[in-house]
Amino acid sequence: AKYSQPIVGGNWKCNPASHSTLPTLVSNFEGVADYLSDCDVYVCPSNLHVSLVKDSFVPGISVAPQNCNFGGCGAYTGEMAVDQIKDLGLDTVLIGHSERRGEFGLPTPKESNELMATKLKYILDQGLKCVFCIGEPLPVREKGIEAVVEECTKQLEDIVPILKELEDKSRVVIAYEPVWAIGTGVTASPSQAQETHSALRSWIATAVDAKTAEGIRIQYGGSANAGNAKELSEMDDIDGFLVGGASLKPEIVDIVKALM
Numbered sequence: 081a082k083y084s085q086p087i088v089g090g091n092w093k094c095n096p097a098s099h100s101t102l103p104t105l106v107s108n109f110e111g112v113a114d115y116l117s118d119c120d121v122y123v124c125p126s127n128l129h130v131s132l133v134k135d136s137f138v139p140g141i142s143v144a145p146q147n148c149n150f151g152g153c154g155a156y157t158g159e160m161a162v163d164q165i166k167d168l169g170l171d172t173v174l175i176g177h178s179e180r181r182g183e184f185g186l187p188t189p190k191e192s193n194e195l196m197a198t199k200l201k202y203i204l205d206q207g208l209k210c211v212f213c214i215g216e217p218l219p220v221r222e223k224g225i226e227a228v229v230e231e232c233t234k235q236l237e238d239i240v241p242i243l244k245e246l247e248d249k250s251r252v253v254i255a256y257e258p259v260w261a262i263g264t265g266v267t268a269s270p271s272q273a274q275e276t277h278s279a280l281r282s283w284i285a286t287a288v289d290a291k292t293a294e295g296i297r298i299q300y301g302g303s304a305n306a307g308n309a310k311e312l313s314e315m316d317d318i319d320g321f322l323v324g325g326a327s328l329k330p331e332i333v334d335i336v337k338a339l340m
């Protein structure tokens with residue numbers, strides 16, 4: 081990271097099985113307290129656990145739900161409205177994770193790029209911040225960097241007008257998460273990740289504007305851990321990490337430290 085305040089997120093996905101484990105998971109983040117003036121940190125607990133942990137973290141850590149509805153309250157069974165998230169005092173929402181976009185063939189609805197744009201607009205209109213996930217599956221990566229950039233920018237195209245209008249560019253964070261690296265133990269190499277982040281930033285400069293390209297942060301996600309975070313964090317265009325598996329372990333502190 082060279083230009084912006086780094087940002088690290090912990091995505092707990094659909095874990096833990098028992099809420100009795102939550103205090104341990106929360107305490108894993110205690111050690112980041114010393115770094116919060118130099119690094120933004122958010123945690124995405126499962127929906128059921130958001131309210132249980134939202135006041136438990138050291139002050140300065142944001143609790144960010146892993147998804148939200150595309151609008152307000154109403155007849156949307158099983159959904160969570162941005163209005164409800166805001167009402168709980170939360171300031172950030174993560175959307176577009178590949179596991180929600182349907183990349184893993186899970187029985188969740190395919191979440192389209194268009195739907196992501198509707199969600200983002202609503203989140204920002206409500207005054208909240210957003211982590212916006214994008215990434216390519218393995219067959220696209222195997223075709224090379226041009227195909228990767230084409231796939232990832234396709235996921236960004238619908239939000240271009242929203243980013244253009246956004247005054248404070250730090251309110252949107254892009255999480256670049258190659259699908260083949262999520263939960264696999266296979267991490268993008270620092271040069272692979274840097275090449276992609278840099279290409280995405282250049283695309284944003286052209287499609288949106290230079291101010292957005294400079295101000296928006298791009299996190300890397302995909303099997304990031306204490307062992308690979310230092311090398312990845314030395315790349316100019318990597319502004320932090322979105323961490324799945326390792327955010328359930330004490331090593332999350334070392335991942336934050338790697339960015340200092």
Ligand code: PEP
Pocket residue numbers: 091093257261262263264265301302303304322323324325326
């Ligand atoms: C994620 O869920 O966003 C993620 C990057 O997972 P992992 O770190 O486990 O690959």
